[in-house]
Amino acid sequence: MNRILLADDDIELCGMLKQYLEVEGFQVGMAHGGESALNQARTGGYDLAVLDVMMPQLNGFDVLRELRKDSLVPVLMLTARGEDVDSIIGLELGADDYLPKPCNPRVLVARIRAILRRLQSQTQHGEKSAPPEILKLDDLEVQTGSRTVALNGRPVTMTSTEYSVLEVLLREAGHVVSKAELSERALGRELTRYDRSIDMHLSSLRKKLGPLTNGEERIKTVRGVGYQYTR
Structure with missing residues (x-):
């Protein structure tokens, strides 16, 4: 069962997405601030992190920038709808993919699975x-x-x-x-x-x-x- 870190300061949205992801078979950890998200992501206990750009303490870009200094955990950024600059900055900093908010939970799951499926396929190929x-x-x-x-x-x-x-x-x-x-x-x-x-x-x-x-x-x-x- 894949473990997902969901980092967003919108507690209600986080809870809703957590429930949806759990129904889809994921284990989900939550963080509502940038520092907490960074600390949890660095533990190595997650297979993928979903980071919202707008968070207190450290924003999503800051978290990603610090995370990429010592971790290559896959990251999917949640950006403001219509803010192309946010998605560009996130990808430049090393995000694997992005989604504009508000996002459809089905699309979020599909994007997460696409990233994890690719990683699993590459790992299996490497083992063989x-x-x-x-x-x-x-x-x-x-x-x-x-x-x-x-x-x-x-x-x-x-x-x-x-x-x-x-x-x-x-x-x-x-x-x-x-x-x-x-x-x-x-x-x-x-x-x-x-x-x-x-x-x-x-x-x-x-x-x-x-x-x-x-x-x-x-x-x-x-x-x-x-x-x-x-x-």
Whole structure:
């Protein structure tokens, strides 16, 4: 049974979502302030954290920023509806996905399950890979079993979602992958209208990996088509 941390200062909403998630088979812990959310998330006792942006003490961005210093626990951000900047900032800080509030509990469950399903699939794949498969291209090396990334021999820290996006692009290096396909294979869900998740994860990957050694763009955007890892 997966354990979910639900962090939101709206006590009534938290209680309602907790009941819904428990009916769906999750164990749920709650936090109503940023400091409490950060402390609970750092215990390692949760499989995923749902963080509201607007919380007292520390807001959701602050919690995520601090959490990413020593934890890669999957995080789904709850942002104000229509505030695209909130979702962009959350993804830039290392969130795995986001949902605007007020959110439909069914959609929340679907997003949570998509993230957990992807992680479970990757873990099972890693356990079956002995020795782990190595994807190596130019200065980049990815070990799929341990889900580690090295650039010029130096480790690169990535969130689970960033790693998933990178692995899909590497496996299709030299070929264009559509945004819709990348969403399905890397995020485990269909692409929705106005969804910026893939764009922001790619932006983060570009910052972490930089250009190729010859100065050429590592991950290209093919306008109106998709994305391509340069071979």
